Amino acid sequence: MNQLDRYVGRTVLVAILLVLGIIVGLDAFAAILNEAEDVSESYSFLNALSYVVLTLPGRFYEFIPFAALIGCLIGLGQLATTSELVVMRGAGVSVARLVWITMKPALVVAVAGILLGEYIAPKTQQLAESRRAIALNPGEGVAGKHGLWIREGDTFLHVNALEPNGVAYGITLVRFDEQQRMEWSLSAQRASFQRDHWVLERAVKTDFTRWATSVSEHTTLRWDTGITPDLLALEVLSPDQLPLDDLYRYGRYLMQQGLEADDFELAFWRKLLQPLAVAGLVLVAISFVFGPLRDGTMGFRIFAGVIVGIVFRTSQDLLGPSSLVFGFSPLYAALAPIAVCILAGLLLLSRAR
Template sequence: MRRLDRYVGKTVLVSILLVLVVIVGLDGIAAFIDEAEDVSATYTFGQVALYVLLTLPGSCYEFIPFAALIGCMLGLGQLATSSELVVMRAAGVSIGRLTWLAMKPTLMIAVLGFALGEFMAPRTDQMAETQRALAQNPGQSYSGRHGVWNREGNTFFHFNAVETHGVVHGITLLQMDERQQMQSSLRARQATYEGSYWVMEDVVKTNFSSWQNTLEEHATLRWDTGITPELLSLVIVEPGQLPLADLYRYSRYLQQQGLESEDYQLALWRKLFQPFAVGALVLVAISFIFGPLREGTMGFRIFAGVIVGIVFRTSQDLLGPASMVFGFPPVYAALGPIILCLVAGTLLLMRAR
């Protein structure tokens, strides 16, 4: 039995890894082609390649559920096509045991993927966004294409890039009053964090009043704020690319500022439940192999896996915004597709017995 366990587990594991390599490779090629359109004297092909390479861990994490679904279909489908599953069933191996044998390697992949998305992908994604912003916007630039906006109280601020050692490039600050009328605007080439405040360099500030506007220029200017480099580094990447602790911390910060935090709460629940999503999708794949796709071709199994994956991802993408529009908790939006897959996979397996 141990030899059988290793054989089934190895077949499924190798199929999942091969599918993951193909999907991530295709996504990397597409990303390189897309980024190559922005090649310039400062943003070279080498830097484009570095950017794509740094985003690969995040791509691996994102595509693990999809790869587990299709890989499990292909691995078990290969055993079904060669009649090995029929022999195993004739030898007295139950569907429940075969399900568990196929689940074990996928759960291992899910745990490794969770660790990848929690500890490695967030750092490499932040590094990728920072190096691209710095390459596309040299030090003298005040504005940038890939910068982000944020808010603290009545101050709206934009920045191009954040370096890990506490240096921010391309800063714009817009100060509003209680009626949301602009009081001043400020631009700075860069700012350095000094422990409890920022020192901005090459500052140009415009003060607005009802009768005249005044312009000030400063070589350096102190900026007192509770915003830290760690906090800024959270907003340069998508919520789904952040680790759980940062998602929780930043969603609390947004709530304290009176801002919407549903995006970050939804990303937190999705990341927390991703191992369960992998298990649910694999259960659907197993139920297909023992049920409607038992006699199907390899191409049709791939097609079915792609369709199931698209439906699963689309349902996630629809339920997320729906939770914000209709006001139900984001945890339900994250759990809904998973529960649906678990129910569908369980029912199909029960019919296959």
């Protein structure tokens, strides 16, 4: 049985990795074409190519569930086409055992995806976004098209670009009073973090009074705040690109600031439940091969897998925002498509027996 496990597992694993490589390759090629539209004197084609390369770990992580579904359909479909699955069943190998044999390589890929999404993809994605922002907005001190916004109390901060070493470019600060009237605004070309405060460089501050404004220029200016480079780094990435620990911490920070954090809670549950999502999709793939697609062609199996993957992703994309609009728990939004996949897979497998 160990030899059988290795043979089936290797077939499925190779198919999953092959599909993953093809999907990520196509997605990366499309991203290069998209980035080429922003190529300019400051943002060269090599910058665009470097950006796409640095985002590859995140792309691999994103497509793992879809690749697991299609890869299992291809791997098991290949065994079904050559009648090897029939021989295994005739030799007394149960469907439950074949399910477990197929599930193991898929879960290995899922665990590898967790490590990739937690420890590698966020760092490379942040580096990619920072380099891109710096190249597109080199050192400008005004709030522009690119960058990020963050709020601390009545102060609003915009940063055009942030380097991983805690250096920010293109800083704009705006402060409001209790009546929502602007007290002052400040722009600086560069800022560096010094343990417990920021040092703003080449800063221009404008103070607003009821009847007049006053402008002051500073070569350097100290800014005391609770906003740290780590906190800014969380704003550089979308919630789906952050590791679980950062999602939890930043969600709590937003709630302390009186801001909505449901999208971060939704991303937290999606990431936490991704191995279960992989298992559910693999279960559907196995049930298809032993059930409705047992005699189908390889092309039809791939087509069916693509449809299931699209429906699964669309349901996630619809239920996620729906939970934010209608107020039900993001946990239910993340869990519902997975539960449907598992139930559908079990139902089809029970009929295949």
